[in-house]
Amino acid sequence: MTDAVRPTSELAIETRGLTKKFGRYAAVNDVDLRVPHGAVFGFLGPNGSGKTTTIRMLLGLASPTRGEARVLGQNMARNVSAVLPRVGALVEGPGFYPYLSGEANLRRLDSADRYAPSSTRDARVASALARVGLTAAARKKVRAYSLGMKQRLGIANALLTPRELLLLDEPTNGLDPQGTREVRALIRSLASEGTTVFVSSHLLAEIEQICTHAAVMSVGSLVAQGTLDELRQVGRSRVRLVTPDLLLALPVLKRFGLTIEPGNPEGVASGSGDPVVVASFGDATLEPERIVAALVHAKVRVRGFDIEGASLEDRFVALTGEGFNVEH
Amino acid sequence: MLAALAAVPILIAVAVRVTERNPGNGRGPAFLDQITHNGLFVAVVGLTVCIPLFLPLTVGVVAGDTIAGEASAGTLRYLLIAPSGRIRLLAVKYVGAAAFSLAATLTVVVAGAIIGVALFPVEPVVLLSGNTIGVGDSLVRSLLIAAYITVSLLGLSAIGLFLSTLTDVPVGAMAATIVLSVVSQVLDNLPQLDWLHPYLFSHYWLSFADLLRDPIAWTSFGDNAVLQGAYFVIFAALAYGRFSGKDILS
Known part of the structure; x- marks a missing residue:
């Protein structure tokens, strides 16, 4: 391997200024992804934020309008055929021939892979099906599969040969709770074998449970990325204060630059009957004990004081907006 | 589709056999009556009837479906990331369409030969040049004609493959391919455009009669092969x- 490749090789995926325009509308705009080797990387974003388009570019299905994508140390624009045998993927839902059995579908896709030896095809198809729990339905026509079974078959297809990198686009879509758990367990076990897993999802809980790293997309742009802890820290922490002296306390909190959250659902703390103030602060360097000291100094009776770290959900909503509409 | 193709010579043979008693009533192509004298003609008659529409129709369906069909089933992206390689996928798909063309013409020939032998007398064949050849030799001629027609359909297959890469809707690519084959034949029948005729991919479709001469006149076979080769090169x-x-966005 040459020195030119070395420096980027500890990253499984690296994009620089990756942009995809459809007409004048940029579906993906100037995205710089950095996915380390061995990570379970959560790719978050609301519907229509450019996740799937990014994945298509990472797989060489679509070519970027600008910028470049490097996967496993190689430029996708030039070395698609060298990279793809090392990558397994599930892109935008499974796609299979309904009139063929699950097994026949996998055999067909496996034979399309010119690097996959045909002598071990039967064994590989059987073990991929076993790995996603579809052995019993292997000979059923895909037409008769439920959405969850098709999804499993899609994952089985990604696992046909040992891969260094797995790109899974919404892998738990349509799965029942058991299936979701199984997929999570599967991703963990793949990661423990050293496979880098890149999972896109709009389900935060899923990402929080299995990922080591995450990135957040919003309207085509990457708005945050890092380890999960890094992402949580950047979020605004919140102060939860229980006190009967609401009027005295509010000016003190405001002096520290804290934002009182309106429409506080727990206006009265249960049991004590004292009002609760929740205020968020953006300055992570602010020491909470100074707030308490100032409150006490202002003769506020502090009956409860708590710092709540931001959940990933808060962070997600803060980054991508509250709206339910698909943004353009 | 192959079953439908096989049905054509069978239907012709049965229809002719049933109406045999009042021959020469002036309806239908004159050559249809030939098969009452010799069952070996059924295959050739079947092909002649199929060439203008039925064969291009089935080939258009298969060739138009090649890429667009995979795209609409959502399997194209998985084939490409398998990875199949784009050029390899195109090549395999084209070979598949060409193999279908061969299977389609052979189906008509074989079904025609079988039903012809079953319903009509089998005799040595009188060729267009007046000589007579034996039964075995005439079967070889039938297969030659099948080969000729397969070659004739290679250009159309390439056109269908190209149209199939333009869309994710297989029906669109199929219809466009079939329409082009009809347009080509219509243009071929307009005397005002005779300068254009040698360049139309359907121009030599019915010229296989030269294979029924003795000795065989190979010029139309050669001209056809060159023309189809040119269409293949351009559209491939x-x-x-x-x-x-x-960009594969399907």
């Missing part, structure tokens, strides 16, 4: 140009 190149850089 267009398909490659379109498909190699296409």
Whole structure:
């Protein structure tokens, strides 16, 4: 391997200024992804934020309008055929021939892979099906599969040969709770074998449970990325204060630059009957004990004081907006 | 589709056999009556009837479905990331369409030969040049005609492959391919455009009669092969140009 490749090789995926325009509308705009080797990387974003388009570019299905994508140390624009045998993927839902059995579908896709030896095809198809729990339905026509079974078959297809990198686009879509758990367990076990897993999802809980790293997309742009802890820290922490002296306390909190959250659902703390103030602060360097000291100094009776770290959900909503509409 | 193709010579043979008693009533192509004298003609008659529409129709369906069908089933992206390689996928798909063309013509020939032998007398065949050849030799001629027609359909297959790379809707590519084959034949029948005729991919479709002469006149076979080869080169190149850089968004 040459020195030119070395420096980027500890990253499984690296994009620089990756942009995809459809007409004048940029579906993906100037995205710089950095996915380390061995990570379970959560790719978050609301519907229509450019996740799937990014994945298509990472797989060489679509070519970027600008910028470049490097996967496993190689430029996708030039070395698609060298990279793809090392990558397994599930892109935008499974796609299979309904009139063929699950097994026949996998055999067909496996034979399309010119690097996959045909002598071990039967064994590989059987073990991929076993790995996603579809052995019993292997000979059923895909037409008769439920959405969850098709999804499993899609994952089985990604696992046909040992891969260094797995790109899974919404892998738990349509799965029942058991299936979701199984997929999570599967991703963990793949990661423990050293496979880098890149999972896109709009389900935060899923990402929080299995990922080591995450990135957040919003309207085509990457708005945050890092380890999960890094992402949580950047979020605004919140102060939860229980006190009967609401009027005295509010000016003190405001002096520290804290934002009182309106429409506080727990206006009265249960049991004590004292009002609760929740205020968020953006300055992570602010020491909470100074707030308490100032409150006490202002003769506020502090009956409860708590710092709540931001959940990933808060962070997600803060980054991508509250709206339910698909943004353009 | 192959079963439907096989049905054509069978239907012709049965229809002719049933109406045999009042021959020469002036309806239908004159050559249809030939098969009452010799069952070996059924295959040739079947092919002649199928060439203008039925064979191009089935080939258009298969060739138009090649890429667009995979795209609409959602399997194209998985084939490409398997990875199949884009050029390899195009090549395999084209070979598949060509193999279908061969299977389609052979189906008509074989079904025609079987039903012809079953319903009509089998005799040595009198060729267009007046000589007579034996039964075995005439079967070889039938297969030669099948080969000729397969070659004739290679250009259309390439056109269908190219159209299939343009869309994710297989029906659109199929219809466009079939329409082109009809347009080509219509243009071929307009005397005002006779300068254009040698360049139309359907121009030599019915010229296989030269294979029924003794000795065989190979010129039309050669001209046809060159023409179809040219269509293949042009449309395979267009398909490659379109498909190699296409964004697969299906």
